[in-house]
Amino acid sequence: MANTLRVGMIGYRFMGKAHSNAWRQAPHFFPLKANVELHTICGRDAANVEAARKQFGWQNASTDWRAVVNSPDIDIIDINTPNDSHAEIAIAAAKAGKHILCEKPLALNVKQCDEMVAAVKKAKVVNMVCHNYRRIPAIAQAKKMIEEGTLGEIYHYHARYAQDWIVNPDFPLVWRLQKGVSGSGTHGDINAHIIDLGRYLVGEFKEVCGLMHTFIKERPLMDAGGKGQGLAANSGKKMGKVTVDDTALFIGRFKNGAVANLEATRFALGRKNHIEIEINGSKGSLHFDFEDMNRLKFFDNTNPADRMGFRDILVTQGGGVHPYVGQWWPPGHIIGYEHTFVHTIADFINACVEGKSVQPTFEDGLKNERVLEAVEESAKKRQWVKV
Incomplete structure (x- = not known):
């Protein structure tokens, strides 16, 4: 495989743990079309996010989600934060041209969901809501x-x-x-x-x-x-x-x-x-x-x-x-x-x-x-x- 997708994950607790395991395991079991690099894990508490970095196998730790979102070294943003920050992070990630995986529910309300859908459509980035039970x-x-x-x-x-x-x-x-x-x-x-x-x-x-x-x-x-x-x-x-x-x-x-x-x-x-x-x-x-x-x-x-x-x-x-x-x-x-x-x-x-986005997309998150x-x-x- 010629290409490598580098992931920046915002959030590191329950869902961060589940997602980290998935990012590690997927390349070992599924015929993927790209390599995956667990580049940066991000959270507000420096000591805790560093501990999570070591435990879950990420290369770098950060306390600044904006720096992660805007980093030229990152291709994908994975959002696992509390619901009130989903929209702000996702919209910023879309503007930065990153593909986005976001935990459910997509946002706090329909208005925020509308803004997120508009942002990913304008940026033409791949987007997905993590409703894992579909799979x-x-x-x-x-x-x-x-x-x-x-x-x-x-x-x-x-x-x-x-x-x-x-x-x-x-x-x-x-x-x-x-x-x-x-x-x-x-x-x-x-x-x-x-x-x-x-x-x-x-x-x-x-x-x-x-x-x-x-x-x-x-x-x-x-x-x-x-x-x-x-x-x-x-x-x-x-x-x-x-x-x-x-x-x-x-x-x-x-x-x-x-x-x-x-x-x-x-x-x-x-x-x-x-x-x-x-x-x-x-x-x-x-x-x-x-x-x-x-x-x-x-x-x-x-x-x-x-x-x-x-x-x-x-x-x-x-x-x-x-x-x-x-x-x-x-x-x-x-x-x-x-x-x-x-x-x-x-x-x-x-x-x-x-x-090409795969179901469930941000549009699905809006409909939910x-x-x-x-x-x-x-x-x-x-x-x-x-x-």
Whole structure:
């Protein structure tokens, strides 16, 4: 390979760790059209970002994202920061002619998303939102089966994303619980994923009717040592107001006539990262459970009456039979959460070489945000809202 793509990554905690692993692994397992160089990792805390550099295998560390974005040595900007900085960094990166991978949700609101889409279109740079769950082999297989017409006309999309990490009222007021930084709570954090999967698998939303609720109104402020910890932090004695939702639910209609029922919560005790999806059509149904992510359940209504029932599709068959898994292990040797990021990075790298954005693009991020805002508006007005 003649060309090398040099990556600058802004942010280094949970998603920074997942992305770093993916940047390292993708060239070893996928037939990429360019070499990859982990050039610079960037964060606000010099000591912590240097520790991350050593741990994750980056060449350089920086505390100045603008310097990274404008560096002539960087080809790709990977944004893993809190949501309130996505737009500023991405727009600057586009102006600097960098290809951009950005964590979800794309931005705080539709206005920022519009500005980001305009910036990448004007600069003609490759852009992608990191909705990694699209590249779970079982989800990609579901997409293939739906497009082939295996389920017939789609009637229902039912999805639940449940976690429990903020049930404890003593858990501190991290940035994900502050609207000014996150945009919304559970809604933008995890509901965004199953909204994106609904758009990917079924189609565009037409209208929604939502409910959003906050169970714990005040939480301890973080102490000095817990600053910016995200999913884990130390709490102090002073209290602060929670300004986002703890749970978000909505029903809706797709433009193609299918109906939707989505629930996202971070108050489901026992659920650490539970994603469950069922799609019902005129010819059959699909069911997916992320806690058993290498399996897709399929009900085929064309089977004889004495052999009806959901059957398992173990999506680990290589040789092009099932998406992505042929680059990993022999059939039956399952893969995990981290592989979804590797698949995302692999597709993004090849897109950068080809100069053509790959789904989900910033335009997808904008469409997701329109649904998020419509649900929020609906919850406030207590009425149906068009997307």
